[in-house]
Amino acid sequence: MRLALAASWWFGVGVGIASLFWLAHAFSFQDAMPPWLGWIAVALLSAYTALYWALALGLAHAVTRKASGISFAVHASAGFMIAEWLRGIVLTGFPWNPLASIWLDAPHVAQGAAVIGGLGLSGVTILLCGLIAAVTRGDSLRPLIATIGIITAWLAFPQKGTVADTSIPISVVQGNISQSDKWRPGEADAQLMKYMALTKAPLSNAPRLIFWPEAAITEPLDIDLALRRQATSALSAQDLLFTGAIGTTENKGLTNSVFVLDADGAILVRYDKAHLVPFGEYLPFSNILGRLGMSRLVPGNTDFIAGPGPRTLNIRKLRAGVSICYEIIFPAAVIDPENRPAFLFNPSNDAWFGFGGPQQHLAQARLRAIEEGLPIIRATPTGETAVIRSDGSIAARLPAHQAGRLDAFLPSPADPTQYSLWGNAIPLGAGIIVIAIAGLRRLRRNHRA
Structure with missing residues (x-):
């Protein structure tokens, strides 16, 4: 057991450091947080996430001690x-x-997330790895036969075709505004003018849906009509602007929000981010950590106020869901299941994270698109800005660190997927049942002994 826990934990640490290195870059934008602290944060977060690798493999070892390699693979997947x-x-x-x-990048395999979600697909990946490991150790031919069987069945599973796009024009704007400039005093007007210039209407007069990134406007938008009218002056008469901005609450708190504005600057609907980022949008245990010199990575000392959670915005016969930045990484928690939207808007600010983080963030948005069967419009200030179809494929994409605008048509939603109906019940239920049965068998054997 000690060997199983140690090996899996150290493996998890290695995976964490290799894939979370970009987090250190975020510490270079806050004077109160020295840059070297970012690498400590990477190490600590990697050590924490590695605990879940240790839990999974340790649990599998506990219930399958002295069992075959194929049994361990099954229970490792469940754990x-x-x-x-x-x-x-x-x-x-x-x-x-x-x-x-x-x-x-293997779409035929990735489409399985529409049934069992990313959680189930991750479990299948562990199962295949375990079976291949059993084959290389020469346990028997059974793991090889099982591996071939699973791959054959997966590839034979019928795939849905790509749903045709709608006729609704969209424009997704990427301002290429770095994090070091974003909150600099006196820069707000110049940044707004940049977004407006990139938004300027194309030759076609068809009404557009226009998407700006998270916090494209860094002032409270709901209390400033003049600012709203300035922002929408680049719109045509029937255009709608979806923009990230700061909002306010009745108690004078601040929110990280998306506002939908018409061409006159009127607020049609609003969404306030619900799942806030620890240390980014609020400081957890602030009474303790604040005294130790810790602060948020975002400038300012006021924590954001969380919104009520996923909701569908009904605008001019459109049903739009919103997941701001970090919210898109949470499976089965990105839409209101009682009022399914036709697409998701995912404004984000990945300028914090240099190389690595934005690409990983985009990948997770693509997984959500497959799971929910919904297209996702992703707007960021520096990349990765993209239009994602309901099958997870990328319909259009802007190069990173380049100002520009994506002009495309809004992709259509697919029919509700099995995952959108059942969430994690299928993979999680299967995992719990497999581990529970193995645990009961082990207890029975010990009792007989």
């Missing part, structure tokens, strides 16, 4: 799905970089 689900909810959750992301 991994349970551990990954816990990683997504404990301490507000951090389900970043699910293992299922590796299949996005």
Whole structure:
């Protein structure tokens, strides 16, 4: 057991450091947080996420001691799905970089997420790895036969065709505004003018949906009509602007919000981010950590106020869901299931994270598109800005660190997927049942002994 826990934990640490290195870059934008602290944060977060690898493999070892390699593979898969689900909810959750992301360049495999989600697809990946490991150790031919059987069945599973795009024109704007400039005093007007210039109407007069990134406007938008009218002066008469901006609450708190504005600057609907980023949008345990010199990575000392959660915005016969930045990484928590939207808008600010983080963030948005059967419009200030179809494929994409605008047509939603109806019940239920049966068998054997 000690060997199983140690090996899996150290492996998890290595995976964490290799894939979370971009987090250190975020510490270079806050004077109160020295840059070297970022690498400590990477190491600590990697050590924490590695605990879930240790939990998964340790649990499998505990219930399959002295069993065959194929048995260990099955139970490692089950334990991994349970551990990954816990990683997504404990301490507000951090389900970043699910293992299922590796299949996005193999669309036939990735489409399985529409049934069993990224959680289930990650479990299948562990199962295949375990079976291959059993084959290389020469346990028997059974793991090889099982591996071939699973791959054959997966490839034979019928795939849905790509749904045709709608006729609704969209424009997604990327301002290429770096994080070091974003909150600099006196820069707000110049940045707004840049977004307006990139938004300027094309030759076609068809009404557009226009998307700006998270916090494209860094002032409270709901209390400033003049600012709203200035922002929408680049719109044609029937255009709608979806923009990230700061909002206010009745108690004078601040929110990270998306506002939908018409060409006159009127607020049609609004969404306030619900799943806030620890240390980014609020400082957890602020009474303790504040005294130790810790602060948020975002400038300012006021924590953001969380909104009520996923909701569908009904605008001119359109049904839009919104997941701001970090919210898109939480499976089965991005839409209102009682009022399914036709698409998701995912404004984000990935300028914090240099190289690595934005690409991983885009991959997770693609997984959500497959799981929910919904297109996702992703707007960021420096990349990765993209239009994602409901099958997870990328319809259009802007190069990173380049100002520009994507002009495309709004992709259509697919029919509700099995995952959108059942969420994690299928993979998590399967994992719990497999581990529970193995545990009961082990207890029975011990009792007989």
